[in-house]
Amino acid sequence: MRIGLTGGIGTGKSRVARLLAQLGAAVIDADQIARRVVERGGPAYDGVVARFGRGILHPDGTIDRRALADIVFSDPAARRDLEALVHPAVRAETDRRIAELAQSPEPPPAVVVDIPLLFEAGRAGDFDQIWVVYAPDDVAVARAAARDGTDPERVRARMRAQWPIEEKARRADVVIDNSGDWADTEAQVRRAWSRLIGKAAAP
Known part of the structure; x- marks a missing residue:
C-alpha cells in the first residue's frame, strides 16, 4: 500500500509523518531527497547551477537554498524551471526506494511518501x-x-506558489485536520491508520 502524504506549509505534515513511522509505516521524505539531488555531485546539481548561475552558490560550491528560494518563489517561470530539473530526480529516487522496500524480506504494511x-x-x-x-x-x-x-x-509568498490547501483537501482520500490541538490530530491519524491496515489485511 502506497500512501502519498501531503499538505501545506505549516500544516504539520512532517509531524504526522513521524507518527505514522511510529505506527509501523515506512516513511520516505521527498523533501530530504530533493535536498540531496541538488547537492554537489547530485543528479540535479549541474542543471540547477547552469540555469540559475553561480550567484546561488556558497563559497564552497554548495547551493544557497535561501538565495534559490528567493528567486523561485517570486518568479513562476523560474520555479517551473527548477521543478523540471528537480522533480524527475526526486521521483526516480522515490520509486527506487519504494521498490526496494517492496522486495525486502518483511515489507512494511504501508509506504508513506511525505511529499509537499x-x-x-x-x-x-x-x-x-x-x-x-x-x-x-x-x-x-x-x-x-x-x-x-x-x-x-515570506511564508505567504511560499504558500502562493503551491496549490491552496482547500483544493488539496478536496482531492484527498483522507483528510487529517490539524487546526486544533495535537491530541485530536493524533487520534485522527491512529483511526485512519487502523482503517488502512484493516483494509490491507482483508482478503
Missing part, C-alpha cells in the same frame, strides 16, 4: 491513497513563521 508538492508535481496517480494534513492558512502561516523564525509575508 504531490499535486503540483503531477504525482497523484502514483499512490493507492492520498492523505492531506489540513490547517487553515492563518494558523499555518503563524506556525511556519514561528518555526522558521521568518517574516509571515
Whole structure:
C-alpha cells in the first residue's frame, strides 16, 4: 500500500509523518531527497547551477537554498524551471526506494511518501491513497513563521506558489485536520491508520 502524504506549509505534515513511522509505516521524505539531488555531485546539481548561475552558490560550491528560494518563489517561470530539473530526480529516487522496500524480506504494511508538492508535481496517480494534513492558512502561516523564525509575508509568498490547501483537501482520500490541538490530530491519524491496515489485511 502506497500512501502519498501531503499538505501545506505549516500544516504539520512532517509531524504526522513521524507518527505514522511510529505506527509501523515506512516513511520516505521527498523533501530530504530533493535536498540531496541538488547537492554537489547530485543528479540535479549541474542543471540547477547552469540555469540559475553561480550567484546561488556558497563559497564552497554548495547551493544557497535561501538565495534559490528567493528567486523561485517570486518568479513562476523560474520555479517551473527548477521543478523540471528537480522533480524527475526526486521521483526516480522515490520509486527506487519504494521498490526496494517492496522486495525486502518483511515489507512494511504501508509506504508513506511525505511529499509537499504531490499535486503540483503531477504525482497523484502514483499512490493507492492520498492523505492531506489540513490547517487553515492563518494558523499555518503563524506556525511556519514561528518555526522558521521568518517574516509571515515570506511564508505567504511560499504558500502562493503551491496549490491552496482547500483544493488539496478536496482531492484527498483522507483528510487529517490539524487546526486544533495535537491530541485530536493524533487520534485522527491512529483511526485512519487502523482503517488502512484493516483494509490491507482483508482478503
